[in-house]
Amino acid sequence: MAKDTNGYNIIGKPMAMTDARAKVTGLGKYADDLSVPGMLIGKILHSPHAHARIRSIDTSQAEALAGVKVTATGEDARNPYGILPIGHDERAFALGKALYIGDNIAAVAATTPEVAERALDLIRVDYEQLPGWFDPEESMKASSNWINEERPQNIEKEYHHVFGDPEKGFGEADFIAEERYYAGEVNQAAMEPHATLAVWEPDNRLTVHSSTQVPFYLHRTIAAVCEMPMSQIRVIKPLIGGGFGGKSEIIPLEVAACVLAKKARKPVKITYTREEVFLAHRGRPITIVYLKVGLSRAGKITAVQARVIQDGGAYCGYGPVTVLYSGALLGAIYDIANVQYDGFRVLTNKPACGAMRGHGTVNVRFAFESILDQLSHQAGLDPLEVRRRNLLKAPCITANSLRVTSYGLPECIEKVFERSGWAEKKGNLPYGKGVGMACSHYVSGAANPIIRSNMPHTTVHIKIDRDAAVTVYTGASEIGQGSDTMQVQIAAEILGVSTDRIKLVAADTELTPIDLGSYSSRVTFMAGNACLNAAKDMRDQIVAAVARKFGCAADDFEVKDGRISHKSDAGKSLSFDEAVTVALEFHGALVARGTYAPPETARGGKFKGAGVGPSPAYSYSAQVAEVTVDPETGQVRVDKIVAAHDCGKALNPLTVEGQIEGSVYMGFGQALQEDMIWKDGRLMNPSLLEYRIPATKENPEIESIIVESIDPEGPFGAKEAGEGSLAATIPAIANAIFDAVGVRINSTPITPDKILDALREKQKLASGNGANAANKPVAAGGRL
Amino acid sequence: MNKELTHLRVNGEEREIAITPNRLLLDALREDLGLTGSKRGCDDSSCGCCAVLIDGTPMLSCVALAASYEGREITTVEGLGGPGELDPVQEGYAEMGGAQCGYCTPGFMIATKALLDRNPDPTMDEIREALSGNLCRCTGYMQIYESVKYAIEKLRAKSATQAPATR
Amino acid sequence: MTLPAFRVLQPRTVEDAVRMLDEHRSDAMVIAGGTDVIPNLQMRLFTPRVLVDVKPLRELAVIEFSARQGLHIGATATLTHILETPWMRDKFAVLASAIGTVAGPLQRNMGTIGGNLCLETRCRWYNQSHFWRQSLGGCLKKDGDICHVAPGGKFCWAAWSGDSAPAFLALDAELEIASLSGTRRVPLREFYKNDGMDRIALARNELLTAVHVPAHMAGRRGVYQKLRVRDSIDYPLAGVAVAMEVDSAGICKDARVALSAVNPAPMLVTQAGESLIGRKWSLELAERVAHAAIQTGKPLTTSGSTPVYRRDMVRVFTRRALEETWKNGHGSA
Structure with a gap:
C-alpha cells in the first residue's frame, strides 16, 4: 500500500527544530544548567583497582568534614539493577567487589565541589587486590577468579544460530575468504558530560532531572534502587547535549544522586567530569x-x-x-x-x-x-x-x-x-x-520491548481547550535528533494547522505518557505513529462535531489550512478556532490518544x-x-x-x-x-x-x-x-x-x-x- | 579562601560578584551570573564549548581566571542576541541545522561571530580554520558550514540595505 | 574538576613580577594564557599557593623587528598576534609555519609565546587526573618512583610537546630572562635540559620576558612539519623544523634542523648544518640528514601512535621539510 507522498503541507519540508531558538540563545537548560536553592554537590569515589575485594569502607572522616552533609556506600542501596531484566548486576555502589578502575565505591554530598572532592580523599577503603581479566579471548578461558561468580568462564552470554545449510553453501562457493577482524573500542563522547539533579521534595517525593535518553527506564530503576513506589518519583528530561547511546541506560551518577538526595533529604546535583564520562563508558565494545x-x-x-x-x-x-x-x-x-x-x-x-x-x-x-x-x-x-x-x-x-x-x-x-x-x-x-x-x-x-509486555511501546496524548492551542504530550526523548519537531510536524499536518499552534510537552513522567526511550532508532517510527494516531483521533473528534453541526457526514469534510471545510459545499466551513468551540460544546473535553505497538508479524x-x-x-x-x-x-x-x-x-x-x-x-x-x-x-x-x-x-x-x-x-x-x-x-x-x-x-x-x-x-x-x-x-x- | 569583589563587564552590563581568586570565568558566568549558555564539555581546553568573546576575540572561558578579565568586554552567547532579536549567526545555526543537540553551539557561534566580524566573506578553508578549535559530535560539520553561509548571506543583505546608495 | 586554592598576584611591571617570584619562589607559578597551566592545576600536577599573572604586562606583548636588533617577541604576545603580524610569514617562515599548527584558533588567541616555550613536558602517564595517577601510585615525575615508559630507569622521558621551540631553535633564537639581579640572555639551545622532570634552565625567581631572533635570520626559507592525528587541537607526536639560507645558485649557505616531541627537549639535529652547508640539493643529501635526525630523535611511549612510527616520520618529515624548503623556497624574502 503505497501512500500519497505529495500534497502534504508540512511533512517532507525542511523545518528548523522547534527548540532551535532555545539552543542558539543559550537560554535552553541542560541538566547541569539547573540549580535549586540549597542544592548540594555530589561526587563519586571510584575504584583505583581493576578487580578487588572491598574489605571495609570508612566514611567517618569524610562525614566529619565541615560542609559534608551525607555520604553513601553500597550498604545504603543494596538492590541490583541493569537495563536488561536478565542482567541486574549493577548497584548504586559496589558491594563486595570492585570490578574495574572507576567502579563506584561511595559518594558524598557537600555544600561545594571543593569540599566534596576533599571529602572523597578522606574515605578509607581497604581493598584486597585480585588478578584482573583484560583481554576478552583470555578472559573466556578463565577457570577461576571469575568477575561475576554467576557467569562461568567470564562469559556473560553466548548464542549459536544456524540458518539454512552453511556447509552446503560453502561447498557451492567458487571463492572463499576467511579473515580475522578487530575493532577497537570507541565512546559516544557526546559533548555534554552526564549530569543529574535529584530533588527531594517537601512532600517526600523525588524529582529527577537527568541527561537521559530513557526517562522511563530511569524511573523504574530509581524506584527499585531507592525502594520507593514509581508514583512517588518524577523524572524530567531537560535538553540533552547528545546521546548516541551513552545515555540510553542507567548511568551510575543517576542512582548515586538519587541515593544521596534521599539520604540527605536535600537536592543533590552530580555532574561528571569528562574523565568520569569515560569511566562510565557504555560505548562500542x-x-x-x-x-x-x-x-x-x-x-x-x-x-x-x-x-x-x-x-x-x-x-x-x-x-x-x-x-x-x-x-x-x-x-x-x-x-x-x-x-x-x-x-x-x-x-x-x-x-x-x-x-x-x-x-x-x-x-x-x-x-x-x-x-x-x-x-x-x-x-x-x-x-x-x-x-x-x-x-x-x-x-x-x-x-x-x-x-x-x-x-x-x-x-x-x-x-x-x-x-x-x-x-x-x-x-x-x-x-x-x-x-x-x-x-x-x-x-x-x-x-x-526490553521488558516483555503487551502494553504499547509508546503513547501520545493530545489536548485542546478553549485557547484552541494543540498540546501534544509525548514521552519521546528529544536528544538533539529532532524528535520533538517530528511530532509537531505530524500533529500539525493531520490537524491542518500551522506548526506554531502545536505546543509539545515531552519526557516528563508526571505529565506525559510512556515512551520507551530514544534508542535503537525507534522514535520516528513508534512515537511518530502514536502521534499520528493521536492526531487522527483528535481530528476525527473535531470533524465529527463539525459534521453534526452542519448535519452532514464526517467523510464530507476535509481538514486543511486551518479550516474544517465541506469538500463540495464552500458555505459549510469553520476556522480551526470555531471548530474547536463546536467540538468542545459537543464532546465537553477534547482529549485524544494514540499508541503504537509493532504488529505480531514483525516480531x-x-x-x-x-x-x-x-x-x-x-x-x-x-x-x-x-x-x-x-x-x-x-x-x-x-x-x-x-x-x-x-x-x-x-x-x-x-x-x-x-x-x-x-x-x-x-x-x-x-x-x-x-x-x-x-x-x-x-x-x-x-x-x-x-x-x-x-x-x-x-x-x-x-x-x-x-x-x-x-x-x-x-x-x-x-x-x-x-x-x-x-x-x-x-x-x-x-x-x-x-x-x-x-x-x-x-x-x-x-x-x-x-x-x-x-x-x-x-x-x-x-x-x-x-x-x-x-x-x-x-x-x-x-x-x- | 577569601572571596573578593570582582567587576566584570558582561554583554554590555557591569556586574559585580564576590568570588575566590581561583574562580574560572566559565564558572563565574554560569554560577555567579546565571549565564548558563556557555558550556563545559572537556577539562583540558580542547572542545571550545565554553568559548566567549573577550574584546571581540574568541577565547576559552574554562581556562580563564575570572578576576584576570576585569575591565574587558565579555560577550557570551546570551549577548549575541535574545529571543526577539537573533543575530544572523544565531539565525543561521537555528535555521540550517547547525544546532542539533545544541551543546557545542554557543562556542561555535562565538567563533563564527568573531570570524564574520573580521572577515565578512570567508572562503571555505577560512571557515574550517576558524572553527577548528571547536568540537561538534552531532552534525559532521556540514550543516554548521551551511549555517555560517546563511549568516554571511544575511549579513551581506543587511549591509546592502544599510549602505546608502552611492550610484 | 576543581582548582586548588591559590592567590593571584597581578604585577604592574616586570620588576614587580620578578619581585613576587623571588618572594614566593617554589610556592609561585607564572600564568599568562592559562591554556596549559589551568588544566595542569585541575589535574593537581601542581598546587601553587600563588599565581603571578603576567598577562596584563603590556610591555611584554611587543612584537618588533629591526634590521639591527632582529626580531623581538615579548613573552606575553599571543600566538595569534604573532601569526597575524603581517611580515612574519615572509621574514620568519618556519616560525609562522610552526605557530600556525599549535592547537586551534581559540587556544592560540589565549596562549602566549612565553607559555609555549615553557610548556610542561608531556607524558600519558603524567598528564592525567589526580584520581588516575593515584590509582597507579604515581610516576617518577610526580608522586611516585617508577617510570612506566622505561620501567627500572631513573630518568623521566616526558616529551617536549611544543611547536614553536623547534622553529626558534632553527632560527638560533635567544631568550631574555629577568630576575631581581637584572636581565640575562641565554641561547635557546641551552635553555632546554632534555630532562622530563627538570625541563628548562629557569630558576623559580626568574621570568622569561622575550625571545630574540638575530637579524640575519630574517628572510630564511623554512617550514615546520608536524605529525598529529587531527589537523587541529592536537599537540605534536613528532615535529621537524627547518630554516635555511640558499643562495641564487641553489647552494645552502646556512641551515638548521630541529625536532620536537621525540625527546624531553626540542633538539637541533647534530651535524645537520655541517652536512648541508655548501651543498646543492640532492635527495641523497636530504636522506643523509634525515638519517641524522633519527639519531637525534628518540621517541618512546609517552604519547599516542607508536615510537617506531614516530621515528619513521621524523625521517620522512625531515627529508620532506628539506625538499620543500630548498626546492620551493618557502619563505624566501
Missing part, C-alpha cells in the same frame, strides 16, 4: 570477528560463518542485545540463505560497554563489507556489482525471520554509483587515490535469541568513500563520502540530512582516529584531547542523499534515519584504502602505522616471491 564468506563465480554469496567475541567490560549492560544484533543484522541486508553465527559476550575488568549508535551492527558490518570487497576482487568482479547481485526482493522474510516491508537499498546503490562517479573512478585512479563502497542497514526500533522467529533484531522496518544505506593515501607516511585523507540513506520518507529533510551526515562523521572517527587505549584495564586517554573525535579540518566532505522507499507501516512512510549510515562508512573507507594502495587493514582505527606495516609486508612478499606477488592483496592489522 572491542569486537573480534572471525569471518568466512563464500562467493560463487556469478557473484552470489553462498554462505556466511561468523564467530564474534565482544569485550563487554565488567557488567552486563546491553551486552546480550549487542551480541544478538551483531548476528541478526550480519547477513540480513542481502539475500543470503546460509548463515552460521556464534556470538560471545565476554566479561573483563573494564567499564561496561553499551549501545552506541548503530548498536551491534557496526563492527560486524566493517568485517562483512570488507571481506565482500576482498572476495569481489578475488572473483574479478566489481564490488558494487556484487552487491547488486545479492539484493533481497522485498517484501520478504530473511533467512533469520526478519520481515522486510520496504527496501531502498537498490536505489541507494544506484544513487551513490552515479553521484560518486564510481564507473570512472573504481580501479582507474592513480596510485595513492582510491574509492571504496559499502552498505549497511538498521532497525527502526525493536519489535520486542521475528521463535529460536533462542530471536527476539533481538526484529523491527517493524529497516533502513538501508550505501556509501562511496574517496580517499588519498600517502604511501610514504600511511596517512589517509578522506576526500569525500557520498552517502545515500533509505529513510522511508524524510518527514523533515533538514534533520534527516543532519542525521546521515552525523552518522558518517562518527563512522569516519571510528575508521581512522578514535580508539580507547587500554593498559591493564586502565584507560590511557580519558579526555577529548587524547580521545580524538574529528574536528573540522580533517573531517571529510559529506554528500547526503535521501532515498524514500515509503514504508507501508511507517508514519507517512518514514523509517529510521539516525544510525544506519554509520556502519557503511568504516568499510567504505577501508575498501577505498585498498583501492588506493592495495593493502587491507582489518582492524580499526586504521592508523598510518598499520598501513605502512602492511605496505612493507607487501613489498617484502613481492621481493621474496617474484613480481607477481606485488599485486596480491595483503591483509594486516587483524593479527593483534
